[in-house]
Amino acid sequence: MTTVSEAGKTAHGAADHRKGPRRRGDALHTAIFEATLTELTAVGYAELKMEHVANRARASKGSLYRRWASRAELVADAVHHTIPSCAERPDTGSVREDLLSCLRGFATLLNGPSGEAIRGLMADTIRNPDLMDVVRARFIDPGVNLFLDVLRRGAARGEVRTTALTPRIASLGPDLLREYFLVHRPPIPDRALVEMVDEVIIPLIRA
Amino acid sequence: MTTVSEAGKTAHGAADHRKGPRRRGDALHTAIFEATLTELTAVGYAELKMEHVANRARASKGSLYRRWASRAELVADAVHHTIPSCAERPDTGSVREDLLSCLRGFATLLNGPSGEAIRGLMADTIRNPDLMDVVRARFIDPGVNLFLDVLRRGAARGEVRTTALTPRIASLGPDLLREYFLVHRPPIPDRALVEMVDEVIIPLIRA
């Protein structure tokens, strides 16, 4: 069930769908999501064409546009559904390890297709500033909350000064990571993460 | 000499150039730069069309493409020429004031047409990753050097611990500012700058 199409793909990932059954509702929705992610992985956001997604999903462009107003909305929805729940809170007993663990998790995401998507969504932000709010709500804020939790647990252990529990400081990790991601080409080297933690965050939060 | 065209503009900024003299070389180059910046200010990067720039500059698309391979290169060149030299180093005698002054200068730039351009260039980065290097070299690294100078002068006065004179810490200001810029819609509130300085940079560099 990992791949959608069975055979007869064309150069652009189109499937031969002269005889497939016709789906509706959730089944179609899901198929389009899968096709979107496959295309995203295969050709990246910049080269992701609505028609190719439609073909790969054995659907029509009309079905796509009936559900999403634009490529950005489709991709944002599709990627959001695949992101592992941020419930996986690291808890190693050491703030430094927890922070690094969070950053490494984010970096892994950003180094993959989700990163491609986020980079593309941020790019589309020029034409559609409302997208910023979507990106922040779906892909940024959850990360900040995760960091805030880590800091709070560190404060409970006495590792973190309580005055460091501000949004500004909690978002430093995600901010610096995203900054690095946007300004350099992938992948993000682990070295950069360690530097962020050891040179910036740890000195700032130390009790 | 501020504006290029004299009269008879159309809705898209095209000039009536049935009878204008024909320029070459630098004169044309300059006229295209001015037209690019005017268009950038008028309609923004997303809506900046090569044909409109050509019309406004009383030039042909051919002349544009003979000089620049793409819209991104044209805009990068044009904006780079207008950015005030980073020689204006603030030196108030206080690191905090110097840092704030730098950040305010950058924020003012980002809040204007240059910001529009940088946002657009970063967006085009998806299709042309080489652009990242151009953007970093022209619009990012100079800022980091400016900050490094400020920190060095602060260290000479004893305000800054010398171990804080690292690229990672010097780029914190520009990084956080750019991050804010990319993730929020303009303008950048002064409040955000003060927070960056007082909650992050100052506590980190204090001797």
Place this chain on the structure above:
DNA sequence: CGGGTAGAGAACTTGACGTTTCTTATGGCA
């Protein structure tokens, strides 16, 4: 002053978006 270079301008090609139209399959409901 004459010829090569470069610019103006318009036509053209291409590629994708987003829409529309027509046909047909599907699933709910009587």
Place this chain on the structure above:
DNA sequence: TGCCATAAGAAACGTCAAGTTCTCTACCCG
């Protein structure tokens, strides 16, 4: 079970701007 409104598939279409190519002509240099 059979009807029918709804939604799907497919293809064609209109639009728009990128980038190229063509012709004609102005400018500069020798």
